[in-house]
Amino acid sequence: MSDAAANPALAASTSRIAAALGALPHGMPQSPDGPVIEVELANLHAALRALREHAGFELCTFVTCIDHYPTTPRFALHHQLLSLAHNDRVRVRCVLPGESAPTCTDLWPGANYMERECFDMFGVRFEGHPDLRRLLMPDGYDHHPLRKEFPHQGIEPDRLYRQWDRARRASWAEESR
Amino acid sequence: MGSLKPVGPESNEAHGSGFLATRADFLINWGRKHSLWPMPLGLSCCGIELMGLLGPKFDLARFGAEAARFTPRQCDLLIVAGTLTWKMAQAARTIYDQMPDPKWVIAMGVCSSSGGMYDSYSVVQGIDSIMPVDLYVPGCPPRPDAVIDAVLKLQKKIEREAPLRRLVGTDSPADARAEAGTGKLVFQPNRGLPKGAADKHAHDPKSRLPFADPLPRKTGVKP
Numbered sequence A: 001m002s003d004a005a006a007n008p009a010l011a012a013s014t015s016r017i018a019a020a021l022g023a024l025p026h027g028m029p030q031s032p033d034g035p036v037i038e039v040e041l042a043n044l045h046a047a048l049r050a051l052r053e054h055a056g057f058e059l060c061t062f063v064t065c066i067d068h069y070p071t072t073p074r075f076a077l078h079h080q081l082l083s084l085a086h087n088d089r090v091r092v093r094c095v096l097p098g099e100s101a102p103t104c105t106d107l108w109p110g111a112n113y114m115e116r117e118c119f120d121m122f123g124v125r126f127e128g129h130p131d132l133r134r135l136l137m138p139d140g141y142d143h144h145p146l147r148k149e150f151p152h153q154g155i156e157p158d159r160l161y162r163q164w165d166r167a168r169r170a171s172w173a174e175e176s177r
Numbered sequence B: 001m002g003s004l005k006p007v008g009p010e011s012n013e014a015h016g017s018g019f020l021a022t023r024a025d026f027l028i029n030w031g032r033k034h035s036l037w038p039m040p041l042g043l044s045c046c047g048i049e050l051m052g053l054l055g056p057k058f059d060l061a062r063f064g065a066e067a068a069r070f071t072p073r074q075c076d077l078l079i080v081a082g083t084l085t086w087k088m089a090q091a092a093r094t095i096y097d098q099m100p101d102p103k104w105v106i107a108m109g110v111c112s113s114s115g116g117m118y119d120s121y122s123v124v125q126g127i128d129s130i131m132p133v134d135l136y137v138p139g140c141p142p143r144p145d146a147v148i149d150a151v152l153k154l155q156k157k158i159e160r161e162a163p164l165r166r167l168v169g170t171d172s173p174a175d176a177r178a179e180a181g182t183g184k185l186v187f188q189p190n191r192g193l194p195k196g197a198a199d200k201h202a203h204d205p206k207s208r209l210p211f212a213d214p215l216p217r218k219t220g221v222k223p
């Protein structure tokens, strides 16, 4: 989109990122909103580590996923990183062949909740996550609401109903004894 | 219904020594309805209005219901004020279960009455799908006056109950519960979905719900 003459800041951060990644295979598609990197799943963790350690991206501002149903592979994972020292951002995009990805909580502990939310909403399993539980939906819910096949009206957690029903019946039985 | 006026011969003696003849049901209901202890379950914006209701300006104490306690074990009136999400529904149900009988529930605001504007997967579409409700208060949020009206209506409702039948044990617990005004609770999970649609496990690709694409979408775009 913007060449080096039109946007020297973008050119500087692009070359810094390219230097940090070195020989790691990656793509750099054109994007209107800052540098974007595309990596394979096998190289994702190494790329994130290189960006943190050699390009100064000390903050992971979000981890999220996009569901490209009905194309396969359907999930694309996005990490948005921020460098306070250089005042720039980079987006790392990784198409998931399956439904699991490596965690980046060892690099940025703050990614913990974002990965939990991503698991909750899309069902992406983060391998090595210290505490991969649901964040927004109740435990025991069977579905992942932001997947495209999830019905608009929602699905009520009927397993919870059954649990409450059992508890209620037990307490009634106790009462009538 | 009954009255609390001294009855009997118009002698000052009977009056003066504190005798009173009335129906036990009436006496119990009279005590209950003027000493409701609310459990304020303020979940979102309606909770602010609930604070106004309990505060000095609207002053629920005028109706005997100012003793808000933050433990359900001391309360008999649950006021659900706000948007109940499924995550919070577990806690709300636990609070309801922990309240001692007799207990009453007021759904304050359209969110707790019907889900309101949140027609969404994360919001309980009416708290009556997880607990029995005695009174619904419409409004977004309802003014405190409307909730005071609900409390007055609840007092009328309590007047009609027959607690003595429960106390002397002529009723089964289920009858007693119906008598206590809370009624039976019928769970209706997933009533908007075709039968069995929610039984499949989401992680199994073969079991994905049939998906009707509402918008024409370009296929074959590489993500």
Ligand code: SF4
Pocket (backbone or CB within 6 Å): B044, B045, B046, B047, B081, B082, B083, B108, B109, B110, B111, B112, B116, B139, B140, B141, B142
């Ligand atoms: S009914 Fe309106 S005011 Fe009350 S919780 Fe819902 S959105 Fe907020």
